[in-house]
Amino acid sequence: MSQTTLSGAASGTYRCIDVAGKGEQVIRLKRMGICSGRRISVVQTGDPMILRVVGARVGLSRELAGTVIVESNGVNADRGSSVSRNGDNRD
Amino acid sequence: MTEVCHESDASGQLTDPVRPGSITVALVGNPNTGKTTLFNKLTGLRARTANFPGITVDLRRGRVELSSGLIDVVDFPGLYSLNAVSPEEKVTASALTGELPGMPVSDVIVLVLDATNLERNLVLASEVLDLRLPTVVALNQFDAARAADIKIDVSKLSDELKCQVVPVSARTGEGLDTLRAAVDETLSGKLSILSQDHQSCTVGCTGCTFAARFDWAESVTNANVDVPATQGRRTDAIDRVLTRPIVGVVAFLSVMLAVFYLIFSLASIPMDLVDSAFGAVGAYAERLIPAGPVSPGLWFGAVFGLSMGFFAAGYAAAGISWSRTSGAAAIAVAIVVSLLPVEDFRSLLVDGVIGGVGGVVIFLPQICILFFFISLLEDSGYMARAAFVMERLMQFVGLPGKAFVPMLSAHACAIPGIMAARVIENWRDRLVTILVLPLLTCSARLPVYTMIAALLFSDSPFNAALVFVGAYVLGIAAALFSAWCLKRTILRGDPIPLVIELPAYRVPSLRNAVATVIDRGTVFVRQAGTVILLISVILWALATYPKLPVSDTAQAVSGQSSAEESVAQEALAYSFAGRAGQLVEPIFRPLGFDWKINVAVITSFAAREVVVSTLAIVYGIGEDSAADEATLVETLRRQNRPDGSPVFTKATGFSLLVFFVLAMQCLPTQAVTKRETGSWKWAVFQLVYMSAMAYVAALVTFQSCTALGI
Ligand SMILES: Nc1nc2c(ncn2[C@@H]2O[C@H](COP(=O)(O)OP(=O)(O)OP(=O)(O)O)[C@@H](O)[C@H]2O)c(=O)[nH]1
Ligand SMILES: [Mg+2]
Numbered sequence: 029m030s031q032t033t034l035s036g037a038a039s040g041t042y043r044c045i046d047v048a049g050k051g052e053q054v055i056r057l058k059r060m061g062i063c064s065g066r067r068i069s070v071v072q073t074g075d076p077m078i079l080r081v082v083g084a085r086v087g088l089s090r091e092l093a094g095t096v097i098v099e100s101n102g103v104n105a106d107r108g109s110s111v112s113r114n115g116d117n118r119d
Numbered sequence: 120m121t122e123v124c125h126e127s128d129a130s131g132q133l134t135d136p137v138r139p140g141s142i143t144v145a146l147v148g149n150p151n152t153g154k155t156t157l158f159n160k161l162t163g164l165r166a167r168t169a170n171f172p173g174i175t176v177d178l179r180r181g182r183v184e185l186s187s188g189l190i191d192v193v194d195f196p197g198l199y200s201l202n203a204v205s206p207e208e209k210v211t212a213s214a215l216t217g218e219l220p221g222m223p224v225s226d227v228i229v230l231v232l233d234a235t236n237l238e239r240n241l242v243l244a245s246e247v248l249d250l251r252l253p254t255v256v257a258l259n260q261f262d263a264a265r266a267a268d269i270k271i272d273v274s275k276l277s278d279e280l281k282c283q284v285v286p287v288s289a290r291t292g293e294g295l296d297t298l299r300a301a302v303d304e305t306l307s308g309k310l311s312i313l314s315q316d317h318q319s320c321t322v323g324c325t326g327c328t329f330a331a332r333f334d335w336a337e338s339v340t341n342a343n344v345d346v347p348a349t350q351g352r353r354t355d356a357i358d359r360v361l362t363r364p365i366v367g368v369v370a371f372l373s374v375m376l377a378v379f380y381l382i383f384s385l386a387s388i389p390m391d392l393v394d395s396a397f398g399a400v401g402a403y404a405e406r407l408i409p410a411g412p413v414s415p416g417l418w419f420g421a422v423f424g425l426s427m428g429f430f431a432a433g434y435a436a437a438g439i440s441w442s443r444t445s446g447a448a449a450i451a452v453a454i455v456v457s458l459l460p461v462e463d464f465r466s467l468l469v470d471g472v473i474g475g476v477g478g479v480v481i482f483l484p485q486i487c488i489l490f491f492f493i494s495l496l497e498d499s500g501y502m503a504r505a506a507f508v509m510e511r512l513m514q515f516v517g518l519p520g521k522a523f524v525p526m527l528s529a530h531a532c533a534i535p536g537i538m539a540a541r542v543i544e545n546w547r548d549r550l551v552t553i554l555v556l557p558l559l560t561c562s563a564r565l566p567v568y569t570m571i572a573a574l575l576f577s578d579s580p581f582n583a584a585l586v587f588v589g590a591y592v593l594g595i596a597a598a599l600f601s602a603w604c605l606k607r608t609i610l611r612g613d614p615i616p617l618v619i620e621l622p623a624y625r626v627p628s629l630r631n632a633v634a635t636v637i638d639r640g641t642v643f644v645r646q647a648g649t650v651i652l653l654i655s656v657i658l659w660a661l662a663t664y665p666k667l668p669v670s671d672t673a674q675a676v677s678g679q680s681s682a683e684e685s686v687a688q689e690a691l692a693y694s695f696a697g698r699a700g701q702l703v704e705p706i707f708r709p710l711g712f713d714w715k716i717n718v719a720v721i722t723s724f725a726a727r728e729v730v731v732s733t734l735a736i737v738y739g740i741g742e743d744s745a746a747d748e749a750t751l752v753e754t755l756r757r758q759n760r761p762d763g764s765p766v767f768t769k770a771t772g773f774s775l776l777v778f779f780v781l782a783m784q785c786l787p788t789q790a791v792t793k794r795e796t797g798s799w800k801w802a803v804f805q806l807v808y809m810s811a812m813a814y815v816a817a818l819v820t821f822q823s824c825t826a827l828g829i
Contacts, residue, residue: 052204056618058329059200061239065330071355076510076617078362082333083236083350085358087507089616 030100034068034077034093041069042098049095060086062096143191143223144183144302147211147247148231149240150197151500151622153259155179157231157289158194159634161299166194166634168642176210179638185303193225200329201246205544215250227305228254229298234264234271234286235623237344241336242329248280255283255301262288263625270345279339290628354623358504362621367508374501375527378492382485382531383562389484397477401469408465419457422464426453429472437649466663467656475655478726479648482534482787485562486643487636489528489535494635498627502542503619510617516599517606517614519543522552526598529559533788534647537795538639545615551605553795554805557788558598558781560591563728567779570731573752575772586776593780597812647790651725654786658725662696688739696721697737710778710814711771711821713760720778727784770824774817781813 031045044066047054061082062068072078075090146154158166162181179194195214196207203212210219217224230247232240237258248254256277264271277284283301287294361367430449439445459467496502502524510520521543529536536556543549560568568590576582606612667690691697700718707717715737723730735751738758758766783789783806793802 053616055200055202056204059202059242060618060620061242061333062618063329063333066333072358072362074364076507078358078507078621080351082239082336083346084239085351085354085621087362087503087510087617087619087621089510089618092616092618 031097032100034070034079034088034096034098035090037070037073037093037098039070039073040100041067042100044068045097045099047096049092053092053095057088057092057096062086062088068096068098141191142188142227142306143193143225144227144229145214145225146192146194146229146231147215147243148197148259149199149233149243150620152197152231152233152240153289154197154231155194155634156628156631157229157257157259157287158192159630160289160292160295162192164634164637166638168638176207177638177642178210183299185299185306187303187306190226190302190306198243200243206546206549207541207544215247215252224252226253227302228252229302230254230256231259232256234258234261235267235269235350237271238336238340241339242332244280245332245335248282253305255285255298255305256280257298258284258286259289261286262291262293267350268347269350272343276339276343279343351623354500354621357624358621361501361504362507364508364511367504368512371505371508374496374505375524378489378496379527379531381492382488386484386488386531390481393477393481393484397473397480401473401477404473405465405469408461408468413461418461422457422459423453426456433649433652436645438645463663463666467659471656471659472652474659475652476648478655479644479651479787482532482643483640485532486535486538487640489531490538490639491632491636493524493528493535493539494632495627495629497542498625498631500622500624503621506542506619507617507621514614516602518552518602519545519548519615520617522548525552525556526559529556529561532561532563533557533559533785534643534791535639537788537791538643540795545612547610547612548615550796550801551602551610553792554605554801554808555598555601557783557785557792557805557809558594558601560594560780561785563726563785564590564779566728566731568776570734570748570752571772571776571779573748574755574767575769575776577752590776590780593777597781597816601808601812642794643787643791646794647787650790650793651787654725658696658722660695661699662691662694662722664694666690667693684736684739687736691718691733691736709821710817711768711774711825713766715758716766716771716775720782720784723784725784725786727779727782730779769829770821773824773829774821777820778813778817781809781816783809783813 034042044062044064046064047057047062049057057063061084062079066081069080070077071080071085076087077090077093079086079088146158148154158179158181161183166179166181168177168179176196181192181194182189183192193214195211198208198211201212201215203209213219214222215224215228228247228250230244232244244256258271258273258276271286273284273286283305285294285298285301287298289295361370427449430453433439434441434445434449456464456467493502496505505524506520508520509523513520513523522540524542525536525540527536528539533556536559537553540549540552540556543552568587572583572586575586606614667686692701697718699721701714703717703721704712704714707720712720715734718737719730719733722733731751734755738754755767756765760766789802789806792805793799796802
């Protein structure tokens, strides 16, 4: 599994590893669901690009996409697998 | 960033204070979950926009009848997280934590969640629930979720969240009774939600709290919600067309073109009506005032009463309370007005007051129609796509894609443009947009352009058309250039890269559109209207006083053939406005203006379209013939300077045109800028920089035209 940033990512499904931006921009990304552990699908490439994340479509500039580190999921993993890894480590 | 908008008068009083002791319910939730729709449904269309000192964000407040009595409902701006970014979100977040001055923490929070996308909404929900305020969850858009075959186990969800969850549909009204009952119960403290923790707690989770909250949201959703795989297909399919780089821009421009066509074709009817209605009212008032002598006591009483009534209405509209100062001001002005000679009072009433009110109301049709369409487009989910496709083009001047719709709107009228700039989440970008919007050619400039184009090229329609196009292009270029400069100087800041949710497409709600129109219209009339009226009266006084001495009047009449026109001409020249025009002559001479043009420039400070009628008066044609463009243009052409050369050379014409394209001559716009930025500082800045730019550009135009022998 290779790590890349979202800016060069082709259409497909990824898992977010980290957001490397600064200050407020990180909050803007994270509260939209572009946050470690989430599954992110690139729906449309370009600048700005369109992602599907946590059930919604999000438009994102390439500049910010460059701060999002993702891991290719290989074959499109379905919902369950990404959850179990990140599990509910509370309680 | 917020300092900027919190700067203004923080000590001021609430114009619409929260009644002490009244019970308030706050509607809180992600953007687009249906808070406003729910609010409109709960309160009817009687809601009011409340204004808070120090913040430029409007909060709509309404009443709803519950069994525990009449309670206040507040519709808060949507937010994704209590880690707020935009000024709107900061207001909601600070209201929830009790940090909003003048606004006690609400008694009950109604957390509005979108049932069609619960997982995303649960992140904010977990933050709000962590505040441990009395909370009821309204699971909104339940109709849409049902139609999409999304199955939610409401009672299990309620157990998980440890608070009441009520499925509702703000569209259809389904479940609203249960929601009211749940709020009632929570108010009376029957539900003990405070004692228990829900499970989202981030204690013990390492790293980012967002990740933990999203994990929690996902697990809760997986356990309680069953979403079919086809969810969102329709939106995906539409977006495949509408968000394409070129097709998307073309589609957007076509939509806006259609909207503009409708605005211009629809607005002219009510605008003409307003115009003739106020003309008729003015004529009626003129006839009503007795020409002959009346008993002074009776006259004083009647006029004093009328003036006080007017002040009462104005104060009520602007939300000014009757204090010792405001009361004394009203009484003093009413006494002065009652002591005016009958002639002056008639002129004040007809030209100052009725004309001033008319000048406010005339803007309403365009504001209303524009906001009607903006509301429909926003409700449908399309506006987010518009911002998305325009993003790359707008980045060239350092503004976000969301600035495009306000800029386009400003081509009808700057006021709705400025009011629409709120969608821009970054305060700096919003401010830059507001500051440059009045440079774009609004419809009020068209009569001025028409006059100048006719002056310059009455023989060549093609050249006249070029003048129009040139004026539009100059306005756009000046706005983009100013934005670019502002972003690099006093409002320096990196461009904010785009992150925008593209909500699912929905059929827009007519009811919401009507509510928006009523809201924007009243905000304009109440808050800009009173200022505009005040300054109209001041300008009337400047153009009327001091009065021409009677002997001079007689002389003017005897010397001229058209008596009435020449009296008006002499009187204006003798007034403060006329004297100011002569006083500033040295300043404007390098622009090719003579003192008569200066008078027109001064009086058109409040509203630029006035320039046409003022020119008609100063050049002695009479106000009425201003409507007859051919006569006016002919007369203006014949005017000579003292040295015998014509006043309106091509160079003067171009210089005047450039001046009117760039100058800030619209009081209503200034009043709205003040309102939206929260301080007069930015309105004054706007006036100063635009006037300076207009002066310099007109100077360059005149001097280079003269040098080139044009
Ligand atoms: N089908 C359906 N649509 C709804 C319902 N409630 C709201 N909508 C639609 O959802 C969209 C957003 O509604 P708004 O009321 O403007 O949402 P909001 O929460 O006020 O949004 P912000 O003010 O941006 O935070 C509109 O198109 C509404 O017509 C509902 O119960 N059912
Ligand atoms: Mg709303």
